Amino acid sequence: MKTKSRFLRAAVEPFTIQPGLAADEVLARMERISFQGRNLATARRIWEKMLGDDCTIFLGMAGALSAGGLRMVVAYLIEHRYIDCLVSTGANLYHDLHEARGRRHYIGSPREDDAALQAEHIDRVYDTYAKEDEFVDNDEWIAAFVLTLERRPYTSREFLYRLGEYLWKETQQEGILTAAYRAGIPIFCPAIADSSIGMGVSQARHRDASAGLIDVVGDVIESANLVIRRPRTASIVLGGGTPKNFINQASVQAEFYDDRVGGHRYALQIVTDVPHFGGASGSSLEEAQSWGKLATDAEQVTVHADATVALPLLVTALATSARETLATRKLLRFDLSGPIMAVDGRPFPEARFEART
Numbered sequence: 001m002k003t004k005s006r007f008l009r010a011a012v013e014p015f016t017i018q019p020g021l022a023a024d025e026v027l028a029r030m031e032r033i034s035f036q037g038r039n040l041a042t043a044r045r046i047w048e049k050m051l052g053d054d055c056t057i058f059l060g061m062a063g064a065l066s067a068g069g070l071r072m073v074v075a076y077l078i079e080h081r082y083i084d085c086l087v088s089t090g091a092n093l094y095h096d097l098h099e100a101r102g103r104r105h106y107i108g109s110p111r112e113d114d115a116a117l118q119a120e121h122i123d124r125v126y127d128t129y130a131k132e133d134e135f136v137d138n139d140e141w142i143a144a145f146v147l148t149l150e151r152r153p154y155t156s157r158e159f160l161y162r163l164g165e166y167l168w169k170e171t172q173q174e175g176i177l178t179a180a181y182r183a184g185i186p187i188f189c190p191a192i193a194d195s196s197i198g199m200g201v202s203q204a205r206h207r208d209a210s211a212g213l214i215d216v217v218g219d220v221i222e223s224a225n226l227v228i229r230r231p232r233t234a235s236i237v238l239g240g241g242t243p244k245n246f247i248n249q250a251s252v253q254a255e256f257y258d259d260r261v262g263g264h265r266y267a268l269q270i271v272t273d274v275p276h277f278g279g280a281s282g283s284s285l286e287e288a289q290s291w292g293k294l295a296t297d298a299e300q301v302t303v304h305a306d307a308t309v310a311l312p313l314l315v316t317a318l319a320t321s322a323r324e325t326l327a328t329r330k331l332l333r334f335d336l337s338g339p340i341m342a343v344d345g346r347p348f349p350e351a352r353f354e355a356r357t
Contacts, residue, residue, distance in 0.1 A: 011032075015029055024321040042301045047318060051082065055265055058250075059085070060237040060239075061092050061239070062088075064125045066176065067105050067130065070312070071175055071176055072175070073312060075174055081326065083236065086186070087190070089189070089191060089243060090189050090195020090197045093195070094138070096177055097138060098130070098134065100174075102173070103130070103131070104130075107127070123135065142196075142197060142203075142204075143203035147204050148166075151211060153215040154213065155218035159192075160180070160189060164180050186334055186341065220253060223247075226343065226348075227261055229348070237267075237269040240282060248291070251294075257353045263288075268302075269285065270302075275287065284302065332344060
């Protein structure tokens, strides 16, 4: 009798509608369908493995996700320690700050007359609106905060910790910055100048040339030291941009000083960009392996989808299925309050890479 091909061992199981299924049950059944549905279900399984392993989980956040309504999903991930470190664009943190200060984003249309919007000082992010005058006030608020700081350089990590503290004490509102401050989770923003946070910092510099000194090279050293200290790492990326590469370069830079690193052990990305134009945002996880950013035996999945579609379903499912794993997860303890970051009571060396011990 002819042996069944190894390629034909598992059959696709058509998804049938069953009213009342929870998100985790939906994704469990989606593991047996195809295309991006199966990839999203696989993402849930890989994320749960990250949580059950003793690894440091980085989350990269690009695009306009805070303006688009996902800021509280990310705050939930921070508060409940689904991640250990956030790398974000400045825009996502700025729009998070905007709402924490009591301002809103509004449902709009991508087909509106933009000249009419501009005449009313309304800014558009595709189908979402915000008031320009409120942004101007935010920039002034950030500048005023910067002028309260001691005149010395700050990594974006220390600066954002202090910004989250300042924001929490003033507003008592939940969000990404305030959740990271309260949970003691580091946020890196390597392109902080490319945002309205950078504009607010520049306005402080205009008033006092010694204010607003952001040391982004210090971010490179701190993020690599975190990987050197704990070489078993995982990467979750929403969108592409600077956060994606910054997380990957931390692994590469760390390996320059410590050959135990070997790239991230797990990788999950939710992207709309594609690899065939050559940009880093759409680059495949296989390509990352060629650079040593990702271990050659890493568990990985790419979900080609809009994060506003995929992330709410994925995290809602994890909130149920990963509950027991989260309860037993060993959490890193960060000290982020000063210019030298410490992990589990051990500070990193100042402005240098940690030597392997």
